Amino acid sequence: MSGVTLEHVSKVFGNVRGVDDVHVEIKPGEFFTFLGPSGCGKTTTLRMIAGFYYPSAGRILFGDRDVTALPPNKRNTGMVFQNYALFPHMSVFENIAFGLQVRKLPRPQIKEKVERALSLVHLSGYGNRRIDQLSGGQQQRVALARALVIEPQILLLDEPLSNLDAKLREETRFEIKRLQLELGITTIYVTHDQAEAMSMSDRIMVMNGGVVQQIGTPDEIYNRPLNRFVATFIGETNLWEGTVVGIDSGEARIEVAPELVLTGRVQNASPACQLKVGQKTAISIRPEFIREAKPDDQHNVVKGNIIVSEFTGASVNYVTEVGGNRLRAMFVNQGHRVRQRGEELALHIPTESIYFVG
Ligand SMILES: Nc1ncnc2c1ncn2[C@@H]1O[C@H](COP(=O)(O)OP(=O)(O)O)[C@@H](O)[C@H]1O
Ligand SMILES: [Mg+2]
Incomplete structure (x- = not known):
């Protein structure tokens, strides 16, 4: 098992910078995810790690070994593609055995390894089925078995769940995670789905x-986003624009609308955001941190009329209009009456829940 290092890796296609100066160290045994919207360079980065693309700049290392110039078949990575890329006319067994046959392993050894891979993905007994006789979820597991059968030192997964329906996607999530923990294999996972x-x-x-x-880590990027993009792409948030009007004893006051000043903590500013008076900045407030105001709340109390009231069972979501901004609040359902559209709601935004994203 080895880690993967990308050293200032870029990939240029004509005049498009598909990947721009990516620098990261992935640890041995880590489950590491590339996350971002379509076209942000996830697949290109993964393909450079697999060896299907040669970087325009930078180096790629597996452990201490520089693999930048190695062809894919010399890298010992297992890859699962978005569309599975299985051979439809071949059996499950033949699909999984393919990589071993290319490596010219003896027949009994191939059989043993394929059986083990099938059992790993809970498909024992399916070897003789044809691919087109399988459900989407089963095909996905065959693709996983095919990637694992060569005993790769690094597992690469490119949006492996995107062709599955929502329920199956959730089940397969846990399945992949279980396998990764069981095998302890360094895994790089690509998705546009933040959940x-x-x-x-x-x-x-x-x-x-x-x-x-x-x-x-997931909680770092959710709780301490470095910029507006991360704050809004990960989870739901209220992103408000404002101007810093005062800084005093570790607290910053920010005017978000005429006569609406909120107080946040200076320590909750992203490193890229140097707070000073007069500066414009955005703040991010997660809906689940907002509370209903109590009579003794001193500041950060905002009042507004409900414009959306949503009951999901587990939670009650309200959107109110406050000083020209929309504020989304999420409360865990505790069996209280659900307030309706048009009613006024007084909300408290805790000081520590305001995060300055610059
Ligand atoms: N073979 C290629 N030729 C030209 N442009 C490409 C090629 N592959 C990817 N790109 C471009 O590089 C960017 C990143 O693409 P990609 O890595 O596929 O994104 P993602 O996987 O995040 O959706 C996009 O702008 C895409 O159009
Ligand atoms: Mg992609």
């Missing part, structure tokens, strides 16, 4: 326009 990334990953690299936006 998927958050629930599966040890660490996440958020990308946009070929550029790394933030690298961190």
